[in-house]
Amino acid sequence: MKSGHSYKLNKVVDGKAPTYPFTAVEKPPEGYTWNDISYVIGGYNWKARFMDKNGYIITDKPGATISDTNYLNQYNFANVAVGKEAGWVKYNSGKPKLVYNCGACHTTGYRPDGHQDDLPGIVGVWAAPGIQCEACHGPGSLHMANPYGIALKVDRSGEACGACHRRNAVEAVDASGGFIEHHEQYEELYQSKHITLDCVVCHNPHEGVVQLRAEDKPPTRTTCENCHYQQAQNAQVSKHAALNVQCVSCHMPRVGKSAWGDATKFTGDIRTHLMAIDPTQTSQFSADGKKALSQLGLDFACKSCHIPGSAVEKTDEALKAAAVGYHDKQ
Structure with missing residues (x-):
């Protein structure tokens, strides 16, 4: 309830x-x-x-x-x-x-x-x-x-959750106004290997993320590091660890918009379930802005923190240089 x-x-x-x-x-x-x-x-x-x-x-x-x-x-x-x-x-x-x-x-x-x-x-x-x-x-x-x-x-299948957590055909992610439209988590997962996971692996459907945060509890049942432990151990930018930057900051940025969003800061109010980052890709959307690309680009993966015009702004070249091989073993 x-x-x-x-x-x-x-x-x-x-x-x-x-x-x-x-x-x-x-x-x-x-x-x-x-x-x-x-x-x-x-x-x-x-x-x-x-x-x-x-x-x-x-x-x-x-x-x-x-x-x-x-x-x-x-x-x-x-x-x-x-x-x-x-x-x-x-x-x-x-x-x-x-x-x-x-x-x-x-x-x-x-x-x-x-x-x-x-x-x-x-x-x-x-x-x-x-x-x-x-x-x-x-x-x-x-x-x-x-x-x-x-x-x-x-029914523990992702398809059961996807009956509502989708907008249109699952083969594409709909976008508008510089953001992914809300309740498209299933379409987003469909773009990657994560589609093989059941939503309940990470989420307890009886305890929403908002509820868990309000009760000061972990918002998911498991973490990225449980599976991607090698990547978690190898991060090329040491300052990110010092600032306690979480996996979701880069791999699940707020690309979706339900109510509020600021396109100039690449920040909406819904975290995306597109998780793979293509460091050679800058923009997140098709040329007409109606579809999201299957991988995260530097705009949202990086610039939602390295906001253009801010003190921590970085050039696209600098962001790409940092992102390429970011999790390679040193």
């Missing part, structure tokens, strides 16, 4: 804001009260969007006759890593009757036909909002009625 899964969609009951374990959405968009809101989309850690009483995602002021394309309708939580304070931003602002069609990955027991609660703005129906236990383990009522005859489903 603290992992974040169950908070993907939250129903507003009796005009009261939903409650979360680590964050709080204190008010809806300008012009609305909680009595005007049917559901809150998200709100666990990164951002929150809101649905009106007809189930449409709120994109404009109530009763607006002229679309306001600058209307602030998405609430982003503060993010220290990106250097952003909490605030309101635009999401499809001014677009009329924006339907909610994300139930397949935001709810439990989803079917794409009909309209939940008879709200025309919602595509499909569900048994429960959010990703509850039964979304992964199957109907608990059947197991309760016959515990010895019907076992709960336990």
Whole structure:
């Protein structure tokens, strides 16, 4: 209940804001009260969007006759890593009757036909909002009625997690605005040998990373060094060790963006699961910016710390020279 899964969609009951374990959405968009809101989309850690009483995602002021394309309708939580304070931003602002069609990955027991609660703005129906236990383990009522005859489903495969932690075809990683679009972890893993791993090797699905950090616990079940111990022993830049630079700083930089991102500092708010670095590659994206390359380039692997214009800025040539053979045995 603290992992974040169950908070993907939250129903507003009796005009009261939903409650979360680590964050709080204190008010809806300008012009609305909680009595005007049917559901809150998200709100666990990164951002929150809101649905009106007809189930449409709120994109404009109530009763607006002229679309306001600058209307602030998405609430982003503060993010220290990106250097952003909490605030309101635009999401499809001014677009009329924006339907909610994300139930397949935001709810439990989803079917794409009909309209939940008879709200025309919602595509499909569900048994429960959010990703509850039964979304992964199957109907608990059947197991309760016959515990010895019907076992709960336990699927440890990466494909099970990838059913939701993906955006489109797994053969490519979608990008926009200088970042990888959010919830593409499975597409990212698909680009490398790590696709052979099950997600649960590193992650306990019942304990989210946000929850573990809040409780001052290790965010993963294992570490990079457990497998890549030889590389961990051989790092060519001794200053990195002195500064306690972690494997994920270079090999899992924040290339993804869910809420906040600063493209000039090569920093989003989601760590990527693209992990291999190509030291001969600078940019991270295709020429049109719509796809991420399969390996990490120097932009995010290096420049998210060696920020251009900062005191620790390095030239591309210097970064490449340091990155080539970085883990070779000395």
